[in-house]
Amino acid sequence: MNMPAAQDALKKYFGYDTFRPMQADIIEQVYAGKDSLVLMPTGGGKSICYQVPAVTLPGTAVVVSPLISLMKDQVEALRANGVQAAFLNSSLGEADQRAVEDQFFNGELQLLYVSPEKLTSRDFLPLLKRAKVSLFAIDEAHCISSWGHDFRPEYTRMKFLKQEFRDTPILALTATADKLTRKDILRQLNLPDPQVFISSFDRPNLSLEVRPGQRRREQILRFIGKRPNESGIIYCLSRKGTEQLAEKLQDAGITADYYHAGLSPEERDAVQEAFINDNTPVICATVAFGMGIDKSNVRWVIHYNLPKNIESYYQEIGRAGRDGAKSDTVLFYSYNDVALMEDILRQNDSDQVDIKLAKLDRMRQFAEAVGCRRRILLSYFGEETTEDCGNCDICRNPPKTIDGTEIAQKALSAIYRLRQQVGMTLAIDVLRGSGKKEIFERGYQNIKTYGAGRDIPFLEWQHYMLQLLNYGYIEIAHDEHGVLKLTPASKRVLFEGEKVPLVRFATVKERQEAEKAQAKTKATERQGVRDELFEQLRQLRRQLAQERGVPPYIIFSDKTLEEMAAVRPMTDDEMKRISGVGERKLHLYGNYFIDAIIEHVGPAASRGKSSTYQITHDMYQRGLSVSEIAQKRQLTETTVYSHLAILFEKGQDINLHELVTPSEVDQVVKSLRYLQEPYKLKDVFEYLDEQIPYHKIRLALAYAKREA
Known part of the structure; x- marks a missing residue:
């Protein structure tokens, strides 16, 4: 199969003239019959990577998706584009399931979406073997890993695919996975030598903002009041929270509803249909349940509470602006949110609780950060950038910086001489020349950088270390008890003289004034686009x-x-x-x-x-x-x-x-x-x-x- 056919299909079915970065390379890998792991942000064009091969290769592409509602949306969108698509999941009656299976067996479908439960059921494997499958696409592949943020046990039963269909390419796709999760995905799917494609996680059309958690409802009312008729999602921690907030919005004259796992399937379907069809513009939903929507014109996402990790946060804000148009995201943050989430993780997550608490701490650090938020997100997913984004609350009101190169060199040198085997607290103790027993037992008082930073208080060192972490100069190895590791960026600072600006806090008053001015400018820009x-x-x-x-x-x-x-x-x-x-x-x-x-x-x-x-x-x-x-x-x-x-x-x-x-x-x-x-x-x-x-x-x- 050649790429001109893919190019023609891209225009014919989807209306695009050119592929986005990496899409063509991934499609060529599928044509060559090879496996791939694809990391692309929400709205980055993951689906094109398997939909274009599906309409150009003989046979049917089988797409595994964990969300029934998302399957329905995707199949509707494909049919609207002239593609032969269907889905199999528990929402279909027996007769409808049989009809779709017949279409699959007779080669009448270009794409078949299936739930992981259906794929791994005993009665489905014989049908899979008899039908002609062009490729397997595992969507939301982070669900296969217990290190990931949305683990689904049924995903772990898909190892059989590589054993039973050795010559059929497998495409594992996700929007959010750190290094640990990526390794686990490949292990769980038995993919011995796949090509790994990591697209840019940058979503420049999304503005990023963190606000203090006081008077959240009043802030939300003002926020929505400036955006009439725009679709948005407010993620809340509890079912009761979604209901109370929706009632508050309704009392203020806003058309809003709530959505959580406690509703009946019929109620959830009705709420979701009203949102998808623009009849209910605002939905308050539980973070844990997720909405599973493929709606492209969501213009804003608000987090009423702090998410439990950066992966969840990034995926949830990715619901906004999938069409590439300007969209806003707001995260409310308070210390009480952190304490509440810690309690929930300790009570509900007996497995890997330490890692989950560490990931929550990274989420807290993001909310408290004093540097460009987009750089922090990109660094978390292993993407380097030295440019501030200009589209987050920090960039719109930048705090003062100092030349922190010497501070960074001391910290990185200490981590290097400690053989990358200690956590942040112990590294700071060594830098400050602490007399703790553990330091002398390990002989750390003998390294060259012992005491090199004793002039800087502990909390200030912690502040600088977190910036080095957020900007990708160091990283935390969660699977090695949270020790600090150096990165390619840290080596440039140590050996190539790269400069490191570090941030001092601006006053609250300066921040508020600058944010007010920026809000006026954004309102003017938005009005210009929407004429x-x-x-x-x-x-x-x-x-x-x-x-x-x-x-x-x-x-x-x-x-x-x-x-x-x-x-x-x-x-x-x-x-x-x-x-x-x-x-x-x-x-x-x-x-x-x-x-x-x-x-x-x-x-x-x-x-x-x-x-x-x-x-x-x-x-x-x-x-x-x-x-x-x-x-x-x-x-x-x-x-x-x-x-x-x-x-x-x-x-x-x-x-x-x-x-x-x-x-x-x-x-x-x-x-x-x-x-x-x-x-x-x-x-x-x-x-x-x-x-x-x-x-x-x-x-x-x-x-x-x-x-x-």
Whole structure:
């Protein structure tokens, strides 16, 4: 299989002209039949890495996913793009499961999503062996490791895949895994020699902010008040907390709901559907349960409580801005949160409790940090950067720095001479020349850097050490009892003269004033991107989604609408160049959005550019049939019928009864009495026992609207 086929599929099915970094390399690895471990941040394009091979290779790609709701969303999105996809999990009845299994066996599916329970069940293996599987994709692969943040025991039973399907490539994918978790994933899946792809974890479109935990509800109300109609998630620690906060928001006139594991499946489905379809913009959810959503236009995420580790935090903020548009994240922090989480971990986690407490401590250090928060996150996942991001609360109000190179050299030299075998507290004691018994028993008083930092108080040393840790100059080996290790960056400081700026605290007053000024600037920037045309396109997207019974983001993402509002495409060729507009979506929806843009900019601005509807109308008036128009314009017949329906609605001279009989119109119109507005084509189709095709229902609805 060659890469041009992959490039064509990327544009045809997903509407993108170019692959993101690493995607093409990963796809080539799949084509070569080799295994891979892929680390990409949420929204970074992991799914493309297996979806493109799935639509270009013979057979079916089997995708293992732990979240039923996420499977449903992904399958809906793929079908909207013209991909043959289905899922198998406990939400399906026996007859539906059998139908999907038949499709899988007969080679009618390009992708099949399965739960880990289904994959590892006894009755599924014989079917797997008989069907043609092109690749296995293990999504959320961190779930396989007990070192990870969302361990699922059923994931550990997937070792059989490499034994039973030696020649089938396995692609393990995750957004969050530290070094320890990565090693465990490869061991658990029996992947002896995989290629490891670690993409940049940087999400520059996400702003990062930590706020004091006092008066959280009042702060949240003000925050949401500045962002009307935007979708957001508030993660809370307890079920009761989600319910109380949702009630508080509702009392303030905000459309909000809560979501946690204590609700019935029907209740959870209803809440999630309302959120996905933009009917409920704000959801308060438990961190432990997770929402498993694939909604691209979540504009903000708030953590009401401190998460238990950085992996969880990073994955949860990754729910925002999956479409690449600017989005905000806020973390509320107080010491009480840390104490509460420590109690929970000690009570509930008998296994590896020390490591989990150490990871919680890193989360606390992140919240208390005085340096660029993005650099800290990237460093945690092993990604080096020396540039501050400019899009976090620290960068917007930078504290004063000093030249800390000498301090850093003393600390790193001490760790080196201690043979990287001590933790932070003991290393500081050695630097300060402590007379503790343990130091003399180990002979550490004899190393050259013993006492080299006795002029710096212990707490200040701790402050500097945490900065060195956060910036990636040192790291903690959790699986070696928390000892400090040097990194490539530390060697540059010790041997190549790299400078290290270290931070002193700015005053609270300076910070507050700078943050106020920055908040005003951000509000102005946001308003510039979201103009009147964007809002019109958003409302059009919502209307089309309601008619078709799909979530709005399935039609187009916020990022795609922003580009449309900026570029203002008025022909099919121009619309095709918009990122996120593939062939199928152009045929299904392009004309609606082109017409809305032309109507918005007015005749003067669109002069010289023919409306796609007008071209269809001119051809129709010249006597061309629907099939002839579709062939000449390289459109689907469904799109042409849609053009004619819209033209008829707007009063153009279209002989509707050439396209749909009076009897069919009558049946459709009568069915509306028994259906709820807004009328969806699917509902009418099913009510009429699937006897009248969709394009005729669309024409009949146009007749009803014009008559009204």
